[in-house]
Amino acid sequence: MKLTHRLFIMAGILMLMFTGCEKVIDLELDNAKPLVVIDAGVSDQVENQIVRVSRTYSFTEPNKFNGVEGAKVVLTGAGSNPITYTEISPGVYRSTRFRGRPGINYTLNVTVDDVTYTASSIMPAKVVLDSLSFRDFSFFGETNTYVAANFIDPKGIQNQYRYIMKLKDKLEEDEVSDDRFNDGNNVSNVIFFELGDLVAGDVVEVEFQCIDRNVYTYFYSLNRNSGGGGPPVAPSNPPSNFNNGALGIFSAYTSNKRMAVIQ
Amino acid sequence: MVKSFLFLPGHDVDMLFTIRFIGILFFVIAGFQVSLAQGKFIINGVVTDSATGETLIGASIKLTGKSTSGSVSNSYGFYSLSTDPGSYELSVSFVGYKTVKQPIDVNKDVRINFVLEEDNRLNEVVISAVKRNENVSSPQMGLQKVNVREINNIPVLLGERDVLKTLQLLPGIKSAGEGNSGFYVRGGSTDQNLILLDEAPVYNASHLLGFFSTFNSDAIKDLSVYKGGMPAQYGGRLASVLDIKMNDGNRKGFTAEGGIGLISSRLKVEGPIVKDKGSFMISARRTYLDAFLKLSSDSSINSNTLFFYDVNAKANYQIDDKNTLFLSGYFGRDKLGISDSFGFNWGNATVTMRWNHLYSNRLFSNTSLIYSNYNYVIQNLMEENNFEVNSAIKDFNIKQDFEYSISNSHNLKFGINAIHHTIDPGNLTSTAASSVNETDYENRNGLELAAYISDEWTVNEKMNVVYGLRLSSFSLLGPGNFKTYDADGNTINTTPYGSGRFVKNYFNPEPRISVSYQLTGSSSIKTAYTRNVQNIHLMSNSTSTSPTDLYIMNSNNVKPEIADQFAAGYFRNFNDDNYEFSAELYYKWMQNQIEYRSGTDLRGNGNVEADLLYGDGRAYGIELFIKKRFGKFNGWVGYTLSRTERNFDAISEGQWFYAKQDRTHDLSVVGIYKASARWTFSSVFVYNTGNAVTYPSGKYQINGRTAFYYSEKNGYRTPEYHRLDVSATLEGKPNKKFYSSWSFGIYNLYNRQNAFSIDFKDDPDDASKTQVVRTTLFGIIPSVTWNFKF
Numbered sequence A: 001m002k003l004t005h006r007l008f009i010m011a012g013i014l015m016l017m018f019t020g021c022e023k024v025i026d027l028e029l030d031n032a033k034p035l036v037v038i039d040a041g042v043s044d045q046v047e048n049q050i051v052r053v054s055r056t057y058s059f060t061e062p063n064k065f066n067g068v069e070g071a072k073v074v075l076t077g078a079g080s081n082p083i084t085y086t087e088i089s090p091g092v093y094r095s096t097r098f099r100g101r102p103g104i105n106y107t108l109n110v111t112v113d114d115v116t117y118t119a120s121s122i123m124p125a126k127v128v129l130d131s132l133s134f135r136d137f138s139f140f141g142e143t144n145t146y147v148a149a150n151f152i153d154p155k156g157i158q159n160q161y162r163y164i165m166k167l168k169d170k171l172e173e174d175e176v177s178d179d180r181f182n183d184g185n186n187v188s189n190v191i192f193f194e195l196g197d198l199v200a201g202d203v204v205e206v207e208f209q210c211i212d213r214n215v216y217t218y219f220y221s222l223n224r225n226s227g228g229g230g231p232p233v234a235p236s237n238p239p240s241n242f243n244n245g246a247l248g249i250f251s252a253y254t255s256n257k258r259m260a261v262i263q
Numbered sequence B: 001m002v003k004s005f006l007f008l009p010g011h012d013v014d015m016l017f018t019i020r021f022i023g024i025l026f027f028v029i030a031g032f033q034v035s036l037a038q039g040k041f042i043i044n045g046v047v048t049d050s051a052t053g054e055t056l057i058g059a060s061i062k063l064t065g066k067s068t069s070g071s072v073s074n075s076y077g078f079y080s081l082s083t084d085p086g087s088y089e090l091s092v093s094f095v096g097y098k099t100v101k102q103p104i105d106v107n108k109d110v111r112i113n114f115v116l117e118e119d120n121r122l123n124e125v126v127i128s129a130v131k132r133n134e135n136v137s138s139p140q141m142g143l144q145k146v147n148v149r150e151i152n153n154i155p156v157l158l159g160e161r162d163v164l165k166t167l168q169l170l171p172g173i174k175s176a177g178e179g180n181s182g183f184y185v186r187g188g189s190t191d192q193n194l195i196l197l198d199e200a201p202v203y204n205a206s207h208l209l210g211f212f213s214t215f216n217s218d219a220i221k222d223l224s225v226y227k228g229g230m231p232a233q234y235g236g237r238l239a240s241v242l243d244i245k246m247n248d249g250n251r252k253g254f255t256a257e258g259g260i261g262l263i264s265s266r267l268k269v270e271g272p273i274v275k276d277k278g279s280f281m282i283s284a285r286r287t288y289l290d291a292f293l294k295l296s297s298d299s300s301i302n303s304n305t306l307f308f309y310d311v312n313a314k315a316n317y318q319i320d321d322k323n324t325l326f327l328s329g330y331f332g333r334d335k336l337g338i339s340d341s342f343g344f345n346w347g348n349a350t351v352t353m354r355w356n357h358l359y360s361n362r363l364f365s366n367t368s369l370i371y372s373n374y375n376y377v378i379q380n381l382m383e384e385n386n387f388e389v390n391s392a393i394k395d396f397n398i399k400q401d402f403e404y405s406i407s408n409s410h411n412l413k414f415g416i417n418a419i420h421h422t423i424d425p426g427n428l429t430s431t432a433a434s435s436v437n438e439t440d441y442e443n444r445n446g447l448e449l450a451a452y453i454s455d456e457w458t459v460n461e462k463m464n465v466v467y468g469l470r471l472s473s474f475s476l477l478g479p480g481n482f483k484t485y486d487a488d489g490n491t492i493n494t495t496p497y498g499s500g501r502f503v504k505n506y507f508n509p510e511p512r513i514s515v516s517y518q519l520t521g522s523s524s525i526k527t528a529y530t531r532n533v534q535n536i537h538l539m540s541n542s543t544s545t546s547p548t549d550l551y552i553m554n555s556n557n558v559k560p561e562i563a564d565q566f567a568a569g570y571f572r573n574f575n576d577d578n579y580e581f582s583a584e585l586y587y588k589w590m591q592n593q594i595e596y597r598s599g600t601d602l603r604g605n606g607n608v609e610a611d612l613l614y615g616d617g618r619a620y621g622i623e624l625f626i627k628k629r630f631g632k633f634n635g636w637v638g639y640t641l642s643r644t645e646r647n648f649d650a651i652s653e654g655q656w657f658y659a660k661q662d663r664t665h666d667l668s669v670v671g672i673y674k675a676s677a678r679w680t681f682s683s684v685f686v687y688n689t690g691n692a693v694t695y696p697s698g699k700y701q702i703n704g705r706t707a708f709y710y711s712e713k714n715g716y717r718t719p720e721y722h723r724l725d726v727s728a729t730l731e732g733k734p735n736k737k738f739y740s741s742w743s744f745g746i747y748n749l750y751n752r753q754n755a756f757s758i759d760f761k762d763d764p765d766d767a768s769k770t771q772v773v774r775t776t777l778f779g780i781i782p783s784v785t786w787n788f789k790f
Helices: A002-016 A213-225 B002-007 B012-035 B148-153 B163-167 B289-294
Strands: A021-025 A036-043 A047-055 A072-077 A079-084 A086-089 A092-098 A105-112 A115-122 A129-139 A142-152 A160-167 A170-178 A186-191 A203-211 A247-261 B041-049 B060-065 B069-072 B078-083 B086-093 B100-106 B114-116 B143-146 B173-175 B183-185 B193-197 B220-226 B240-246 B255-260 B264-274 B278-287 B305-320 B323-338 B342-358 B363-380 B387-407 B410-429 B444-458 B463-477 B480-485 B491-497 B502-520 B523-534 B536-539 B550-553 B561-574 B579-596 B612-628 B633-648 B665-674 B679-688 B699-702 B705-708 B721-731 B739-747 B757-763 B766-776 B781-789
Touching: A036 A105, A036 A115, A036 B699, A047 A072, A047 A105, A047 B699, A079 A092, A105 A247, A115 A247, A129 A203, A129 A247, A142 A160, A142 A203, A160 A186, A160 A213, A170 A186, A170 A213, A203 A213, A213 A247, A213 B705, A247 B699, B041 B100, B060 B078, B069 B078, B078 B387, B143 B163, B148 B163, B148 B220, B148 B721, B163 B220, B264 B305, B289 B305, B410 B550, B444 B550, B480 B502, B536 B579, B579 B633, B705 B757
Parallel strands: A036 A247, B041 B114, B193 B240
Antiparallel strands: A021 B766, A036 A047, A047 A092, A072 A079, A072 A105, A086 A092, A105 A115, A129 A142, A142 A186, A160 A170, A160 A203, A203 A247, B041 B078, B060 B069, B060 B086, B086 B100, B143 B220, B173 B183, B220 B240, B255 B264, B255 B781, B264 B278, B278 B305, B305 B323, B323 B342, B342 B363, B363 B387, B387 B410, B410 B444, B444 B463, B463 B502, B480 B491, B502 B523, B523 B561, B536 B550, B561 B579, B579 B612, B612 B633, B633 B665, B665 B679, B679 B721, B699 B705, B721 B739, B739 B781, B757 B766
16 A cells, blocks of 8 residues: 555655755754663564663754663563563663563553653564565656565454565664555565665675554554655654553564675 | 434424424415515516526616516526506616616506517626626625626636636635635635535535636626525535626527647537526536656656546426526546556535526516535555545535515525535455455544525615525434544543434524615615524544545534634715725624644544534634726725634643634735737736744754754744736737637746745754745746637
């Protein structure tokens, strides 16, 4: 369905052919009271699971990870005992090595300045990413190459997927889809990032995650704010699964990576 | 249907009530008939144009003698007056035409048809009141009329004449965006405008994603917009009524006219079917943006499609003095396609069949059968993801309207209306090789019934009152599975209903009253109260409307939107009606307004109602309007100071927030100068405060990528908007056989970089920084159009 939105862009381009132009401008923006942001996940891989705790900061400051030190991070659901995370750098908290299991409801408690923010996420059943393939699309005389993720969607179950694409080790695209239109089918989902001119040896990596519904809604909404997936929307904070007004998301997910090397 | 009334308990009483009301209505009318004062006579007839035979809407008919009475010709050019026997002078006037006067001895009922000659000496401006001081004397307020034949002179984007964009230059009517034909009226959203084309509702009134309206001005005869004080015969939308009537066609002879512009061409042909008895009109327009694509030798460019077309057609036939038939239709479509991979098209079709009948000298009747359809088709032709989506909204509509002249102080309008709506939210089909599953989302059916009665009462020389009542009901009909959700959007229950069963009924009385009091011959004060109800709602979660926006009906969860509007105004003409001034104040309270939860996805969402939030709205403001109506130089200034807010428990912690269409100041200045017999110059200046909008008040990172924090909904303003357009029209030499003219225009003369959108993103050259990017759609744009007529 996403492809149809390209048509809007096309119509836009035609209108822009007249005189449309873009310019970087200065805009006075408020500096809101900082809020706690939690970016957390539990995967089905045996690894140190990571929780990032930060605060919002002014729009005009350089981009950074505004880490919050001294938070207490505790995960329940993995075995009989809660797992307490340790801080390895400002705002970055790490668990001992373990793997999450599908079907388990994980609960994460993050305490900052005596306020505890809680979120839960159920790890979905795993779907395997079979392969990646390259696809060419022509768009007004310009041909571009995209990567597509190929997998078989399990029938009769509502699935949500997240695609994290890196090109030459740089994170370029983070998007989500669900199986509302293709439940139970062989799916080839094109990731709409223009790969540009690739040379032999360039690596495209896609991490394919199965995520729960709330996580899907969060990332869908986050991407819509930045103009992904269709005509622009009135932006709003994506719905977090944390309580007490924290921003961010806690996702229990299965993970699968595939790489394609340009020959 | 009667059976289901009996079996379904509770709210069906409302439906019965509506039907009873209709019964009572007829009873009341019958009563009037009996109690009529004896000894009065009726004068009636039709007013037409001498050259074309087109009926004239809104001509003023005045009877002076031992008593004075007046009337205005209706949508079909018909008028009716009632008076005591005696000697009178009857005069008929219409702006832009020579006034006709004729002495008359009234001693029996008489039918007099008037044929008016165009008066070229007058140079009336675009927006015309029906008679010179109609704007002061009529109790109607919140009404603006646009004289379509004369909008040619106003500068427009790319030279495409557009009645909807001209409307946006009037106070209280705001553009929905740069170059956009969508509009906001007194704090309403774009879907709260009732747009009628020959009585048929037009669901999507724009082409090419909003840049052009579906109304080809060649085919339009009359256009009225009601911002408030809607007469009781109109209903179904909250904010405004835009009533557009198509040309009937020339009854005297064949003519053709057209124009060639930068992006489209138009042609209209009209003529008699039987001379002086019937006529037809066909008008068509097509854009040729895609022709430029064809110029490319690159197959990935020249195989793309992008165009729209419109066809308006109408025919009428007058059987005898008492019966006239009309058939009119509109068909328009936009088509976009990228070579052999995608296709997307959408459009409206409307058909209206009407029968005018005179039951007696006093009772005029019009019966209409109306069909209206809006649909879109999306095709993805790529092998493994092949699919096609078809979505539509269809109306079958039957209307019976009566106009009844009781006496020269009471004029009654009453009628009934039934509309059956079908909404097909989407039917997804695909080929066997495709990964897309075929899905047919459940259709929804609804029935709207309405009955109305209103009386225009001339209390005395100074005071006029129009009061009336509209009763409307909406019934959601089976078949289908109907869900009820709690406040968090969780399903409480799902109930299946069979075909034709009543799922949910809503009933609303809509009182309407307008009062005018004439202070002097040239000034008056007016006040009005109006309640409007809306049962069909457009869901759009993008910042602009799109052809794929979803229509929904009232349901177990969605309640009818209700607006109560109070308005008061001062109206004054001076310098022998050469200048017109009005000041109107309004306050509007809106209930059951709809917003979405964050992250709502409208595509293929069978549970969209689970994601809706309901709240209230309020809008208030003052509109000032001054116009110079005649002379070589004419034009107007319109200014609106207003506030539009919404209140939802789940948004901004239940605090009032600005609606996106909130703009504090809105100014339009229009000037037209007729320099010589052949040259006309004109100019438009607009200024408005930016819309309320949500911008970030901070940022953070998720998975290493920048995300923005929004602290307040619509807490910011887009940059202020202003623009100056100019145009010049060169009329051809008067020539009986062939006439042509040139229009030259410049849009945005001083190349103001108005913001179409403001985007926030990481600097592509320096990932450590974020930047604000303003996109401007239209800088300075020249245009030229050639028009002809023969």
